[in-house]
Amino acid sequence: MDTFTALAEPTRRNIMEMLAVSGNLSATDIYSKFKASPPAISQHLKVLREAKLVRVEKRAQKRIYFVNPEPMKELEQWIKIFTERMQDSHDRLEALLQKQISKTQEQER
């Protein structure tokens, strides 16, 4: 789950969004959309590759980049489980609080 580190960088998140919308883009397509230099972008692409967030196909000299959906789905799952657990613990706290209140009311009678 080094997905977070890879996605922490705004440029890399931007590249991922571009790829999600376009389906696929060559390295040059990607370079052209940023002020940053090709080597800078290429280094970001390397990080995304190593995090398995993208996959590459060779077409002649070109490298065509695609989103690799698996890590994104894992991330989606992680957050889903997280928010569920959070909700559960919140519900337990609420229930406990209600119990305390009714106990107090009994004592007051």
Place this chain on the structure above:
Amino acid sequence: MDTFTALAEPTRRNIMEMLAVSGNLSATDIYSKFKASPPAISQHLKVLREAKLVRVEKRAQKRIYFVNPEPMKELEQWIKIFTERMQDSHDRLEALLQKQISKTQEQER
């Protein structure tokens, strides 16, 4: 959306998970669960605070930490939209491919 940077650090992600399950924990509770020194953890808590991923309540000398659900929900949304767009662009590609195939078959007739 500096949520990603805050969650990129494993210790911080760990703290968030602990808070999601427990509902709330004091700083000492959190320190006790890591090998890292109290100051190290305290600095991580500061990052989480500044990213608004947690909120704090004072109880005497203690600081009680809670998950602040909003940024996590935003994150969940971001990924949901991302995967939806990815699916859409994938569907469009599939459709295009099918069209190409039937065109080719017509020509072969």
Place this chain on the structure above:
DNA sequence: TGCTTAATTAAGTCAATACTAAAATACAAA
């Protein structure tokens, strides 16, 4: 082969991050 295009890697620099030890702050209770 030699040239061009596409993309990456290497080397160096600067800023940001994470840790440690020591000091400081906050609150409560003796």
Place this chain on the structure above:
DNA sequence: TTTGTATTTTAGTATTGACTTAATTAAGCA
């Protein structure tokens, strides 16, 4: 008001991360 407990801040250091320029690799074409 001194002491103890809880927590944070500061200062210093080491590591990591992102960018730049220059060099290198890879593939296709004259």
